[in-house]
Amino acid sequence: MSDAKLLHARSSVFRYASPVTFFPLAGKLSRLCGVCAPLLICVGLYIGFFVAPTDAQQGEAYRIIFIHVPAAWMSMFIYVVMAFWAAAGLVIRTRLSGMMALALAPTGALFTFIALWTGALWGKPTWGAWWVWDARLTSELILLFLYFGFMALHASIDDSRRADKAAAILAVTGLVNIPIIYFSVKWWNTLHQGASVSFTNAPTMAASMFTGMMLVTVGFWLYSIAIACVRVRSLILEREGSSPWVAAYLRKQS
Amino acid sequence: MMTVLVCIVRRDLLVATRRRADVLTAVVFFAVVVSLFPLATTPDAELLRNIGPGVVWVAALLSSVLTLPRLFSVDHTDGTLDQMLLSASPIGAIVSGKIIAHWLTAGLPLVVLSPVLALQFDLAPGAMLALTSSLFLGTPVLSLIGAIGAALTLGARGAGVLVSLLVLPLYVPVLVLGTGLVNAAGAGLDTSAHFMLLTAMIVSACVLAPWAVSTALRGAA
Numbered sequence: 001m002s003d004a005k006l007l008h009a010r011s012s013v014f015r016y017a018s019p020v021t022f023f024p025l026a027g028k029l030s031r032l033c034g035v036c037a038p039l040l041i042c043v044g045l046y047i048g049f050f051v052a053p054t055d056a057q058q059g060e061a062y063r064i065i066f067i068h069v070p071a072a073w074m075s076m077f078i079y080v081v082m083a084f085w086a087a088a089g090l091v092i093r094t095r096l097s098g099m100m101a102l103a104l105a106p107t108g109a110l111f112t113f114i115a116l117w118t119g120a121l122w123g124k125p126t127w128g129a130w131w132v133w134d135a136r137l138t139s140e141l142i143l144l145f146l147y148f149g150f151m152a153l154h155a156s157i158d159d160s161r162r163a164d165k166a167a168a169i170l171a172v173t174g175l176v177n178i179p180i181i182y183f184s185v186k187w188w189n190t191l192h193q194g195a196s197v198s199f200t201n202a203p204t205m206a207a208s209m210f211t212g213m214m215l216v217t218v219g220f221w222l223y224s225i226a227i228a229c230v231r232v233r234s235l236i237l238e239r240e241g242s243s244p245w246v247a248a249y250l251r252k253q254s
Numbered sequence: 255m256m257t258v259l260v261c262i263v264r265r266d267l268l269v270a271t272r273r274r275a276d277v278l279t280a281v282v283f284f285a286v287v288v289s290l291f292p293l294a295t296t297p298d299a300e301l302l303r304n305i306g307p308g309v310v311w312v313a314a315l316l317s318s319v320l321t322l323p324r325l326f327s328v329d330h331t332d333g334t335l336d337q338m339l340l341s342a343s344p345i346g347a348i349v350s351g352k353i354i355a356h357w358l359t360a361g362l363p364l365v366v367l368s369p370v371l372a373l374q375f376d377l378a379p380g381a382m383l384a385l386t387s388s389l390f391l392g393t394p395v396l397s398l399i400g401a402i403g404a405a406l407t408l409g410a411r412g413a414g415v416l417v418s419l420l421v422l423p424l425y426v427p428v429l430v431l432g433t434g435l436v437n438a439a440g441a442g443l444d445t446s447a448h449f450m451l452l453t454a455m456i457v458s459a460c461v462l463a464p465w466a467v468s469t470a471l472r473g474a475a
Contacts, residue, residue: 090469145423152419156410165473166406169466170420173402176462177424180455184427188434 017094019236020245026236030229037222044215052208061125064118065209070217072115075143076178078108078224082150083175086168096232098164099239101171102154103231107224109147116140135186142181146174160239258343262351263358269328270359276324281363284317288371299376306375307385307436314364314389315425318396319418321360325352325404326471327413335471345468353401353464361393377440384439388432391452395428398456398463405470428455 016022048066055062082104089097119137120130131137150167157163240246270277291309292302329335338348368389372382403421407413435448 142423142426145419149416149420149423152416153406153410156407156412156416158411162473166410166470169402169470169473170406173424173466177427180427181423184430188430 017092017096019096019099019240020243022096023233023236023249026229026233030226030233033222033226033229037219037226040215040219040222044212044217044219047208047212047215052212053206058126061122064122066212066216068115068118068122069213070220071111071118072140073217074220074224075108075112075115075140077221078104078111079143079146079171079178080175082108083171086171089164090168090172095161095239096236098161098168099232099235100228101168102151102164103228103235104224105147105151105154106231107227109144109151111220111224112140112144112147116144135182135188138185139178139182142185143178146178150174255344255347258347259351259354262338262348263355266352266355267358270355276321277359277363280317280321280360281367283320284313284364285367285371287313287316289374292374302375303377303381303440306372306377307381307388307433307440309375310368310371310385311389311392311429311433311436314368314393315396315422315429317364318360318393318400318425319421321356322400322404322417322421323407323414325356325401326408327404330408330474339471345471346464349401349464349467349471350460353397353467356401357394357397361389361397365389365393377436380442381436381440384436384445388435388448388452391449391456392428392432395452395455395459396425398459399424399428402463402466402470405467405474408471408474428452431455 016025045066049063052063052066054060082101085097085100085104088094089101116137119140123132124130150170153170154163154167157166237246237250288310291305295301295305326335329338339345341348365386368386369382372385377385400417400421403417403424406420407417410416431448431452435445435452438445438448
């Protein structure tokens with residue numbers, strides 16, 4: 001690619017770093033993803049609940065996997081994306097990065113909570129306990145606390161740029177810590193007792209189970225994009241309230 | 255750079271000796287919390303031996319969190335911190351000096367006190383030694399990670415409660431390894447892995463934490 005072309009490609013991507021240009025794009029994205037997400041989730045759940053075969057060992061109770069596993073994946077994935085935006089905000093100091101990180105946090109916390117809650121519901125019939133101090137459960141719980149900390153820190157600082165920066169440092173610190181937390185907890189658990197349930201020895205999954213789980217995962221992913229875009233739009237309107245284009249936009253809306 | 259660091263440590267220690275109550279409160283808090291656990295459970299020696307290391311460690315965590323707000327807030331309020339940040343001295347040295355002073359006033363007293371508290375829980379001499387050495391290696395990490403929380407919450411609303419929410423989840427690995435060391439020593443297992451991992455944590459926290467604290471302080475000041 002020639003230099004001129006490269007420059008053009010770069011400028012066309014970085015164009016969206018500005019709230020003015022990103023605002024309409026976020027609107028389009030949220031509408032598109034907001035329509036696709038429920039469709040995919042519904043199809044995925046239909047396959048999960050009616051098409052996928054009953055598990056030989058866990059019976060029907062295993063079917064919560066179609067919500068539990070996608071939610072758990074999203075909870076971790078969103079934290080990484082959030083920390084990425086936070087780091088981007090610290091390095092290249094774009095206003096939008098902090099807003100993206102803030103917009104993702106509640107969704108990440110929601111998926112973490114769903115993963116924990118459905119995990120408890122799944123654990124009761126299969127393990128006989130709502131909660132066991134398994135490494136995964138404990139790390140997921142700490143992940144939830146990290147999300148809460150991020151949101152609480154942001155909420156307690158009035159100046160939004162300062163709040164973005166402080167929360168970004170926390171998000172990056174958390175990202176460095178998550179693997180350490182996971183391995184320390186795993187080690188702690190194995191030191192005391194053998195794992196009560198091994199995920200790795202589970203029978204290989206039927207194709208329909210896998211399809212259902214993947215569809216729900218993509219659905220959750222699109223939902224996260226949609227809801228984050230809606231939140232980013234609100235944040236842009238709040239923070240850029242004094243700029244003329246926001247005033248023009250609001251006049252057009254009302 | 256070393257002169258700045260030593261100067262800051264001496265200055266903060268001097269300030270701490272002028273406000274002895276601040277230092278003593280955290281130490282007394284540590285002792286009181288630890289002493290409450292036998293009252294809340296049973297005086298059964300077998301049970302106390304099992305929970306002892308964990309109780310002492312959790313109390314150390316809480317006591318450390320309790321002292322964090324005073325790490326920067328006093329200097330922030332009277333403008334000293336702004337002057338320090340504006341000075342030509344490297345900010346990393348200033349921050350490291352403050353963290354070292356915090357450990358000397360808030361971490362080291364707990365380490366010194368821990369054998370006495372271990373007696374309350376009827377720990378064997380080996381476990382007692384392990385507890386003290388695990389606290390000796392662990393409390394610097396608490397000061398280092400805690401400083402990040404203290405710097406981030408500087409000037410924030412409800413900083414005292416907020417800092418515990420931010421910092422306690424990040425303390426988990428230290429807690430796990432610290433209590434793990436004592437339990438392993440109590441069971442007669444090899445503890446070298448625990449020692450190495452705790453030391454690795456100090457080293458990596460020494461490298462990363464001052465940077466994060468400096469960035470946070472520049473944002474807050």
